Amino acid sequence: MALILCVETSSTNCSVALASDDTSNATVNSFQIAHCIDFIEDNSSSYSHGERLHVFIDDLLKRNQLTVQDLDAIAVSEGPGSYTGLRIGVASVKGMCYALDIPMIAINTLESLSLQNTLPSDYTIAMLDARRMEVYASVYQGKELLETTKAVILDEDSFSRFRESGTITFIGTGVEKFEDLIKEPAHQYVTSNPTAITMCDTAVLKHKISDTVDVAYFEPFYLKEFKAG
Template identity: 50%
Template sequence: MAILLCIETTTTNCSVALAKDDVILSFKEDMGLNYSHAERLHIYIAEVLREANISKSEIDAVAVSKGPGSYTGLRIGVSAAKGLCYALSVPLIATNTLKALAMQVNDPCDYIIPVLDARRMEVYSAIFNSEFNELRGIEAQIVAEDSFLKYLDSGKVVFVGNGAAKLKDLIKHPNAQFNDVALPSAREMVTLAAAKHKISDTEDVAYFEPFYLKDFYVTSKKK
């Protein structure tokens, strides 16, 4: 039995889960519209440990959602995960952010396309079948009304994530279904982290970096 601490900070959702293998012992998250990671992440970590009556020394591995997503959110989550791994001398596990998001879909469908907002008319996306097997890897793409037409013409498609709001206004295909409320969560990370821990699929703590996909840039203030 392994005690796993899972951290998800790729979007505005600050989410932490503590699990024994793939069974969640305690869970906290803030699904607000504003970023609260700097204020809440370490509080949530302490709370899930306390609620499960687990000490930090009992943690066997720390898992972090690797991105893509918010640059600042990713840095906060990865920094916290690395700090814990160094302090506790435990391995670091990185999980697929978009796969965990896809796993929130329970409706019968042929394809699941998790989409995260990437500014303007761009999204981060990947494509999975109903068994959560990856059919196309993660890409940053500008969306249009004919985006994902190959999959829409082949069967029912569920778009899930905050990027789905952009697609709802563009895609009017009868096979399209949208869930623009869902955000990546530590809840779905647990299954992925447990599977990786079982086969010792871990990261080099010193050299691991989040999967940004796009370069970070700062916009100047208007005068």
């Protein structure tokens, strides 16, 4: 049995989950996730990942009667997202993987976010707030990636070819400002933070095919350079 720790710190949500390839289909926090054993998370606006992340990991392992030595790999949300949050999550996972000599798995944050969509629609557009009228966004049809992750400055024409050709579930932290901008009731709008829960199935799949990253050289997917202020 492969046991994988999943770590999500790309937003205000400090989230950790345990994934196993030896579990059956289950509903976890309303999501249909086959491989999630347990999770702990807290969505605090204070971005307290530095104080909470390792406490959450320790608590999660203890309540499942496990130690870090039981882990076969660790998955981390690679971004895009909060510069500081990503840096904390990736640095923590790199340190643990190096010390334990186990593989590190990177999962695109928007791919994981899109898996939260449980509503019927033709497309899923995952979007994370990138301040002002900008978002980081990807477009999916089911689990198929149609438009890769990019920074989008929102206006009335954003994603127009998808809006004209079918129904869309917009999901993420950038949803509210786009809903207010386009005011189209035909689509669905779900404001949500990324969570480690929806990393679990992808983490198990990547581990099975040895889709891992180099612990020493991996860097978060910031998408844009950090600017103070």
